[in-house]
Amino acid sequence: MSQDKPLNQSLFEAPPMGEQERMIEAILFATAEPQSKKQIEDRLPHGCDVSEALVHLRKRYEGRGVHLVKVGDGWAFRTAGDLGFLMQKESTETRKLSRAAIETLAIIAYHQPVTRSEIEEIRGVSVSRGTIDLLLELEWIKLGRRRMTPGRPVTFIVTQEFLDHFGLETPRDLPGVKELRDAGLLDNRPPPGAVPGVLKSEDDGSGGEEPDDYEADDDDQDDMFG
Structure with a gap:
């Protein structure tokens, strides 16, 4: 008689921490925008500890050419600060702020x-x-x-x-x-x-001051850091 685990048993068990790190690593490399903890959790199997996996993953990338960084309430991989000069040829200055x-x-x-x-x-x-x-x-x-x-x-x-x-x-x-x-x-x-x-x-060429008629939705435009 086979001693293999039932096929559906894996659905009720969180993968090992190392595998959770790999999954999060894959998600963040595949997305250009920072991903929140909730967004990451929604993609992983039930029972994964995203917070702990992020801590381990962040530590693993310390001292590397790419770092795992927290941006607002999201997480993303970014080039190490001291290596930014390598990307200068790839960046283009499209607009200078007044x-x-x-x-x-x-x-x-x-x-x-x-x-x-x-x-x-x-x-x-x-x-x-x-x-x-x-x-x-x-x-x-x-x-x-x-x-x-x-x-x-x-x-x-x-x-x-x-x-x-x-x-x-x-x-x-x-x-x-x-x-x-x-x-x-x-x-x-x-x-x-x-x-x-x-x-x-201040003259910006727009023809002078206009009324302050911007619209904000109290339900959707919550203070980001309040």
Whole structure:
């Protein structure tokens, strides 16, 4: 009489940890976008311990040319930071951000969730519709919850794509004030021509300021990191 296990028994047993690691490795190599723990669990056999497998897999790739990194609430394989220069010939600079876009993006990253009027108050300059639209088009920011204040203005927050592009796990990994000053990226001087208490319009060629009519769905546009 055969001593083999019944055919269906494997359906009720989680594979060994080494096999779980291999499965997750295959999933992450086959997908371009970071995968959340839930997305990975949905693809694996019942009973797999995704959290433990990710810890082992991440450790196994330490010191290699490719690292397993956490991006927001997802996981992905990325080239080791010190080897990024090898990819420079493959990358193409398709768009250069204006100073207005860079400042607006930085304010959203450090102060999220933040409204358009709050961005203007911090910058001391009105924010054009074109600047916000550009950042939305790049998928580096998205709409957050509406504020429960008169007019219910929308808020803006950074996206997982933003974190992935800049190699951050969460917004808390953004450089601090001292690091920015040491790198010469932080200047306490007001923008040229700024007058205290008066907003200066920024000209992006869009024909001036437009109403803040972005639409946010309270059910779908949850704060990403709130």
